[in-house]
Amino acid sequence: MCLAVPLQILEMSGSVAVCGHAGLRAKARLDLLDDAGVGDWVLVHAGFAITKMDPEEAREAWALVAEVSDDAPRP
Amino acid sequence: MHLGPDRVARLQILRTDLEQAAVWLSRPVRLMEVCGTHSHVIGRWGLRQVLPEGVELTSGPGCPVCVTTGGQVEMALELARCGIIMVTFGDMMRVPGPSGSLAQARAAGCDVRAVYSPAQALDIALAEPAREVVFLAVGFETTAPSVASVVKQTAEAGLRNVSFLSLHKLIPPALEALMDNRDSRIDGLLSPGHVSVVIGTEAYRGLAETHGVPCVVAGFEPEDILRAVTMLLGLVATRRVDVLNAYPRAVTPGGNRTAQALMAEVFEARAADWRGLGKIDGSGLALRERYAGLDAAVRFGLVETAVADPPGCRCGDVLRGLLRPQECCLFAQACTPEAPVGPCMVSSEGACAAAYRYERLEVGGTDLDLEASLAAASLGRRSR
Numbered sequence: 001m002c003l004a005v006p007l008q009i010l011e012m013s014g015s016v017a018v019c020g021h022a023g024l025r026a027k028a029r030l031d032l033l034d035d036a037g038v039g040d041w042v043l044v045h046a047g048f049a050i051t052k053m054d055p056e057e058a059r060e061a062w063a064l065v066a067e068v069s070d071d072a073p074r075p
Numbered sequence: 076m077h078l079g080p081d082r083v084a085r086l087q088i089l090r091t092d093l094e095q096a097a098v099w100l101s102r103p104v105r106l107m108e109v110c111g112t113h114s115h116v117i118g119r120w121g122l123r124q125v126l127p128e129g130v131e132l133t134s135g136p137g138c139p140v141c142v143t144t145g146g147q148v149e150m151a152l153e154l155a156r157c158g159i160i161m162v163t164f165g166d167m168m169r170v171p172g173p174s175g176s177l178a179q180a181r182a183a184g185c186d187v188r189a190v191y192s193p194a195q196a197l198d199i200a201l202a203e204p205a206r207e208v209v210f211l212a213v214g215f216e217t218t219a220p221s222v223a224s225v226v227k228q229t230a231e232a233g234l235r236n237v238s239f240l241s242l243h244k245l246i247p248p249a250l251e252a253l254m255d256n257r258d259s260r261i262d263g264l265l266s267p268g269h270v271s272v273v274i275g276t277e278a279y280r281g282l283a284e285t286h287g288v289p290c291v292v293a294g295f296e297p298e299d300i301l302r303a304v305t306m307l308l309g310l311v312a313t314r315r316v317d318v319l320n321a322y323p324r325a326v327t328p329g330g331n332r333t334a335q336a337l338m339a340e341v342f343e344a345r346a347a348d349w350r351g352l353g354k355i356d357g358s359g360l361a362l363r364e365r366y367a368g369l370d371a372a373v374r375f376g377l378v379e380t381a382v383a384d385p386p387g388c389r390c391g392d393v394l395r396g397l398l399r400p401q402e403c404c405l406f407a408q409a410c411t412p413e414a415p416v417g418p419c420m421v422s423s424e425g426a427c428a429a430a431y432r433y434e435r436l437e438v439g440g441t442d443l444d445l446e447a448s449l450a451a452a453s454l455g456r457r458s459r
Contacts, residue, residue, distance in 0.1 A: 001139045001166055001424060002112045002217045002269040003295075004325075029194055031224040032334040043272065043325055046164070046214075047192020048221035051272045051331055057324035064296050067079045 004045035006058035009038050019044055021062060089301040090125055096305045097127035099312035105131045105260055106307055107396050109250065110267035111138030111424030112295060118433035120297040130308065133396040134426035136249050137267050139213045140166045141394060141418040141425045142349045145382030147242050148172030151211050154240070154375060155185040160203060162196045163211035165189040166422045171415060173382045177211075193218075193225045200229075200237035208237040209371045217269040219243045219360055220334035223341035226366055240371040241360055244347055246270050247278055248358035252349075254286040259396050263307040265300070266292040268322045273338075275330025279318045287316050294322035341366055348379065350418060351391030390417035393426050400430035407431055 007019035007026060015030045019042065028044045030036045033052060041058035042049035078086075108114055114134045117123055123132055136142050149172045155161040161177065168178040168189055181187040188199065196210035212222045222239065229237055246267060253259055266279055271292045279290040289310035293303035303321035310317055320326055338360070347359025362370040371377065384391060387405050392398035400406050400419065410416040412428050419425035423432075 001164065001214055001422070002110060002137075002267060004217070004269050004272075027192075029192075029221070029224065032220050032331060032337065034333050043269075045269060046218055046221050047194055048224065050217065050220070050269065050334065051325055053324060061296070061324070064082070064298070067082045 002045065004043045004050060006041055006053050006061050007044050008055075008058070009036060009040050009042060009049075012036075012038055017049070019049070086297065086301070089298055089305070093125075093301055093305045093308070094127050096308040096312065097130055100129055100308065101312075103129040103131065104262040104308070104311050105133060105396075106263045106265060106304065106311075107133050107135045107259075107261045108265040108293075108300075109135040109137040109246065110265075110270070111141065111422065111426070111429075112269070113265060113267065113293060113300065114138070114426050114429045115424045116295050116297065116300060118429035120300075121433065122297060122300055123434065126304070130304075132265070132304070133261075133399070134393065134429075135264075135396055136253065136349065136352060136394045137215070137246065137270075138394075138419070138422055138424045138426070139215055139218070139244065140170050140422045141390065142244060142249075142351065143167070143170055143213055143242055143418065144348050144350045144379075145172045145384065146348065146380045148176070149174065149382060150372070150377045150379055151177060151209075151240065152180055153377065154209050154371065155180045155187050158206075159186070159375075160199060160206055160208045161185070161187045161211060162190055162199055162208060163187070164191075164213060166424075167211060167213055169415065169421045170418045171385070171421070193222045194228075196237055197225060197229060197232070197234065200234055204236060206236060209375075210237065210239050212239050212241045212243055214243055215246050215267070215270050216273045216338070217267075219342065220273060220331070220338045223337045226341045226362065226369055227337070229369055230366060238369050238371040238374045239362065240377070241342065241362055242347075243342065243360035244349065245344065245358050245360065247274070247282055248344075248355050249349060249352060250279075250282055251285075252352050252355045252358070253395060254282065254288055256395065261288060261396065263311050264288055264290045265303055265307060266290045266318075268292060268294045268299070268326065271320075271322070271326045271330065273331050273334045275328050276318050276320045276326060277328045278330065283316050283318050289316055290318045292318075292320050292322050292326050294325065348381075349394075350384070351394030385416050388417040390419045390427070393419050400427040401434070403427070407435060
């Protein structure tokens with residue numbers, strides 16, 4: 001229930017944002033953040049951004065995910 | 076599960092650090108991972124099997140649907156059966172109450188909808204203006220601010236056909252209650268990462284000092300957890316009571332103040348009933364007086380009744396860390412994820428469901444290397 005995913009804000013309209021990374025896109029509300037803008041990385045839980053994240057660390061988190069595959073090792 | 080050689084090497088280093096930290100322990104120690112999402116990650120990566128000898132890691136009460144009582148499920152069922160659109164998170168659907176689950180109510184014709192975000196309850200209310208919509212709000216401090224924001228928006232928009240049944244619960248009061256109970260014998264707490272994003276690491280300071288229990292906030296990658304357990308062992312071995320942050324990329328000492336303020340504006344703390352832990356003062360969130368018009372409990376005159384746990388179900392003991400899931404007589408026999416008896420087998424983050432999925436084949440021993448353990452965890456998953 002407490003899963004959250006680091007995503008980058010791609011577009012904003014009021015307090016609603018389209019966030020994404022690679023091919024992933026998700027709508028997230030920004031009501032819990034004071035100063036989020038396009039390009040910021042945020043941690044998204046249940047459709048709400050709950051904190052901003054350092055871009056470098058958000059990318060590292062994705063790099064860890066990309067290293068794991070349930071099938072054959074990637075070339 | 077396949078890992079690149081670099082990552083395996085990094086994990087091995089972290090495992091060596093963990094073993095070295097354990098060398099300094101003068102007695103066996105019991106740690107608790109509070110958060111259900113941690114239980115899931117620990118199971119998936121086979122981390123319990125790589126713990127050094129004398130270090131036990133037990134699951135705690137941090138799975139919101141698992142600590143929801145039968146009486147609370149029954150209130151939701153009562154509403155669903157009288158023609159209301161019941162909206163909730165998917166995890167809540169299969170939690171058994173005394174007269175069934177919301178999923179069963181839906182199969183019987185009730186309008187129960189699983190959503191990803193509480194904001195979707197408003198979309199449904201706008202699309203169905205002639206019907207009453209209730210959002211069944213479960214979750215800890217991670218989720219409560221989002222729901223608070225939706226409650227506020229509902230009030231501002233003057234939407235009259237939607238209300239909220241708040242079953243929100245708070246982690247620090249539950250940990251206080253758990254530590255007050257001497258049976259649990261917990262030497263250190265692996266504190267939940269995303270609850271801590273909202274409440275901050277300092278929220279555990281009072282608990283740590285009152286009970287002499289060190290706390291380390293952990294993230295959700297296996298590296299995060301290995302690092303946090305190593306830090307926790309360091310505190311335990313040196314008898315240092317402190318709160319440390321092993322998830323600094325998301326967690327700060329003070330937490331998310333905007334989220335805290337929203338939560339405080341919309342909700343007030345009240346006593347709440349937890350499965351396994353019973354009634355705990357100040358551990359639940361109710362809508363404040365000024366939002367009483369949006370409180371489903373008020374609007375529909377709901378009363379929470381006490382309901383006995385299903386016969387033989389030991390979820391209560393599992394949630395307090397007194398029993399391993401595998402030690403329950405019903406585990407993997409009468410109680411499986413396909414036909415769960417208790418809530419800990421329902422959610423993928425429940426301790427029993429994680430143990431069923433990942434730790435059912437006892438790999439045994441503590442001398443496995445991480446790779447073998449990972450392979451075993453992955454075999455456990457594929458054998459189903």
